[in-house]
Amino acid sequence: MKALIIVESPAKAKSIQKYAGDDYRVVASIGHICDLAKGGKMGIGIDIEKDFRPRYVIIEDQVKTVKMLAEEAHKADSILLCSDPDREGEAISAHLLSRLKDIGKPMKRITMHEITKKGVKEAIANPRDIDKELVASQEARRILDRLVGFLASPFLMTFFGKNLSAGRVQSVLTRLIVDREKEIDEFKPEEYWVIQANLANVKSETFVAKYDGKPANKETASKIKADLLADTFLVKSIEAAEEKRKAPPPLITAKLQQIMSKSFTISAERTMKAAQSLYERSFITYMRTDSVRANPDAIKDARAWIKEQGYEIPKTANAHKNKDAAQDAHECIRPTDLSVSSDTLDGDEEKVYGVIHKHFVASQMLPVIYNTLKVSIEAQSSKHILKAGGKAIKIKGYLELFDVENGAIDIPNLTKNEAVNLAGKEPVVAEQKFTQPPPRYSEAHLLETLEKKNIGRPSTFADLLAKIGTRNYVERRGNTFYPTELGKTITNELVKAFSFMDINYTALLEDKLDLIATGKLDRTKMLSDFYVPFKLELNKAYASHGAKECPKCGSPMLEREGKAGSFYGCSAYPSCRSTMSIDSNQTVSI
Numbered sequence: 001m002k003a004l005i006i007v008e009s010p011a012k013a014k015s016i017q018k019y020a021g022d023d024y025r026v027v028a029s030i031g032h033i034c035d036l037a038k039g040g041k042m043g044i045g046i047d048i049e050k051d052f053r054p055r056y057v058i059i060e061d062q063v064k065t066v067k068m069l070a071e072e073a074h075k076a077d078s079i080l081l082c083s084d085p086d087r088e089g090e091a092i093s094a095h096l097l098s099r100l101k102d103i104g105k106p107m108k109r110i111t112m113h114e115i116t117k118k119g120v121k122e123a124i125a126n127p128r129d130i131d132k133e134l135v136a137s138q139e140a141r142r143i144l145d146r147l148v149g150f151l152a153s154p155f156l157m158t159f160f161g162k163n164l165s166a167g168r169v170q171s172v173l174t175r176l177i178v179d180r181e182k183e184i185d186e187f188k189p190e191e192y193w194v195i196q197a198n199l200a201n202v203k204s205e206t207f208v209a210k211y212d213g214k215p216a217n218k219e220t221a222s223k224i225k226a227d228l229l230a231d232t233f234l235v236k237s238i239e240a241a242e243e244k245r246k247a248p249p250p251l252i253t254a255k256l257q258q259i260m261s262k263s264f265t266i267s268a269e270r271t272m273k274a275a276q277s278l279y280e281r282s283f284i285t286y287m288r289t290d291s292v293r294a295n296p297d298a299i300k301d302a303r304a305w306i307k308e309q310g311y312e313i314p315k316t317a318n319a320h321k322n323k324d325a326a327q328d329a330h331e332c333i334r335p336t337d338l339s340v341s342s343d344t345l346d347g348d349e350e351k352v353y354g355v356i357h358k359h360f361v362a363s364q365m366l367p368v369i370y371n372t373l374k375v376s377i378e379a380q381s382s383k384h385i386l387k388a389g390g391k392a393i394k395i396k397g398y399l400e401l402f403d404v405e406n407g408a409i410d411i412p413n414l415t416k417n418e419a420v421n422l423a424g425k426e427p428v429v430a431e432q433k434f435t436q437p438p439p440r441y442s443e444a445h446l447l448e449t450l451e452k453k454n455i456g457r458p459s460t461f462a463d464l465l466a467k468i469g470t471r472n473y474v475e476r477r478g479n480t481f482y483p484t485e486l487g488k489t490i491t492n493e494l495v496k497a498f499s500f501m502d503i504n505y506t507a508l509l510e511d512k513l514d515l516i517a518t519g520k521l522d523r524t525k526m527l528s529d530f531y532v533p534f535k536l537e538l539n540k541a542y543a544s545h546g547a548k549e550c551p552k553c554g555s556p557m558l559e560r561e562g563k564a565g566s567f568y569g570c571s572a573y574p575s576c577r578s579t580m581s582i583d584s585n586q587t588v589s590i
C-alpha cells in the first residue's frame with residue numbers, strides 16, 4: 001500500500017505530494033513535535049549528572065499533530081521522514097522516529113535539497129538511517145542554549161530586575177552593539193589634512209592629484225601647500241595594469257540576508273520567510289545552507305542559460321570551493337529552474353528570488369576585467385609626491401547582470417618624465433578633516449559581522465535580532481542599532497561574570513558543534529567542558545553579589561517563599577535539597 005512521507009510544513013507537503021504521486025501520502029509535522037521539558041532536576045529538562053541527558057516532552061500545541069501522525073503511520077506500509085536537510089531537520093526526524101517506532105512500520109530518513117520531480121525521485125531512491133551525529137550536534141546546541149538561558153537568566157533576575165534574560169548567542173549579539181557604542185563614546189577624533197593639486201599636461205588637459213600623506217595640523221599643511229605652489233612637477237612613474245575579479249560564489253544563507261538587507265532593506269526575518277516559501281513551493285533549493293557547492297546539472301543549466309542570453313561563458317565551469325569539506329553535503333541557494341523568472345512572483349518573494357537567480361547565474365560567468373592606472377608626480381625642489389589614479393571596467397564579465405557603470409579613468413595621456421603644471425584659479429587646495437568613529441551597526445553590517453566572527457547560525461540571526469529588540473536590550477532607529485541602558489547594564493554584568501560572553505569563545509563553540517556533527521567530537525565531553533567552568537562562574541557571580549553558598553554543594557542559596565515564610569533554598573534544587581533559615585543562617589534541613 002502507501003508509504004507515508006512526513007515533512008515539516010503543509011506547503012512543502014503539498015508540493016511533494018504533486019511529484020511523489022498516489023503511492024505516497026505526504027503529511028506535515030508542523031516543525032518540532034517535542035522540546036526540552038521545563039521540569040526535572042533544577043527545572044531545566046536536562047539531567048546534568050547523567051551525561052546531560054535531555055528530557056523531551058511533546059509540545060502542547062502539537063499533541064493533535066502527533067495523534068494524526070500516529071493514525072497515518074498505522075495506515076501506511078512504511079514511513080519516510082523528510083524534514084528539512086539540516087541538523088534541525090535531522091533532530092525533528094529523530095524525534096518522530098522515537099515517537100512512532102512502536103507502531104512497528106519500517107522507517108527511514110530521506111532529504112531533499114530541492115522539491116522538484118528530480119529532487120523527490122532522488123530522495124525516495126536514497127533512504128538512509130537517521131544521522132546520529134547530526135542529531136547529537138543539534139542536541140548539544142539546544143542543551144548549551146538551555147543551560148545558559150535557564151541558569152544565567154535567574155542570576156540576572158535575582159540582582160538586576162524581573163523578566164531579564166541571558167542567552168548564549170543573544171547576549172553576545174547584544175554585546176557587539178554595546179561594545180560599539182562604547183567605542184563611539186570613547187572615540188577621540190584626530191585632525192588631518194587632505195591636499196589636492198590641479199595639474200595640466202602640455203596640451204592643457206587637466207587632472208587632480210593628491211598629496212601623498214596626511215599632515216596632522218594646519219601649520220604643516222600650509223607649509224606643504226606653499227611648497228607646492230612654488231614648485232615645478234615631473235611625471236615620475238605611470239603604472240597601467242589590469243585587475244581581474246572572479247565571479248562571486250552563489251548565495252548561502254548569510255550572504256542572501258546581507259544583500260536583502262543592504263540593497264532592499266528587507267530584514268533577515270522577512271528574507272527567511274520569503275525564502276522558506278520559495279523552497280516549499282519548488283522555486284529554490286533549501287535556503288538554510290553554508291555551502292557554495294552547486295549540483296553539476298544546475299551548473300550545466302546555468303552555462304546554457306548564460307549562452308542563450310548572448311553572453312560569453314568561461315571555457316570550463318567556475319569552481320567555488322567550500323571552506324570545509326563537510327559543507328559539500330549541502331548545496332548553495334539557487335533556482336531549481338532558471339527559465340522561471342521573478343516576474344511570476346510578487347512582493348518579497350519576487351525580490352528574494354530575483355537576487356538568488358542573478359547571483360547563481362553570475363557565479364558561472366566570466367570575471368570582470370578592470371583597467372587600472374597609478375601615476376606618481378614629483379615636485380622638483382620640495383620632493384613632495386602627488387598621486388593620481390583610477391579604475392574603469394574594461395570587460396564587464398558577470399557585472400553584465402548588475403546595474404553597474406563602467407566608470408572612467410579621469411586622467412589624460414601622460415608619459416614618464418613629462419612636465420606637468422599647476423592649473424586653475426586655485427591650483428592647490430588644503431582641507432581640514434577629522435577621523436570618524438566607527439559607525440553604529442546596521443542590520444546588514446551586523447549580519448556580516450556575525451558571519452565573519454562565526455557567532456551562531458545564520459538561520460537563527462533573524463530570530464535573535466528580533467529578540468534583543470523585544471527584550472529592550474537594543475533599540476532600532478531606522479536601520480541602525482543602539483544599545484539601551486538596560487542592555488548596557490546587563491551586558492556589563494554578564495561580561496564580568498561569564499566566558500560565554502567572549503566572542504572568540506562563542507566561535508569556538510560553533511566549531512565544536514561542527515566537530516560533533518561530523519563525529520569528531522563527543523557531545524558529552526563538549527557539554528561537560530562547557531558546563532563545569534560555567535557553573536563555577538555562575539556560583540562566583542552569585543557570591544560576588546552577596547548570595548550565600550550552599551554548605552552542601554556550593555551552589556548559591558536563593559531566597560524562596562514557603563508556607564512558613566521566606567527561607568534560603570539551594571539553587572540546585574531538587575538535586576540538592578539544602579535549605580537555611582533567613583534569621584539564623586543555619587542549615588535547618590538537608
Ligand SMILES: [Zn+2]
Pocket residue numbers: 550551552553554555570571572576577578
Ligand atoms: Zn546545594
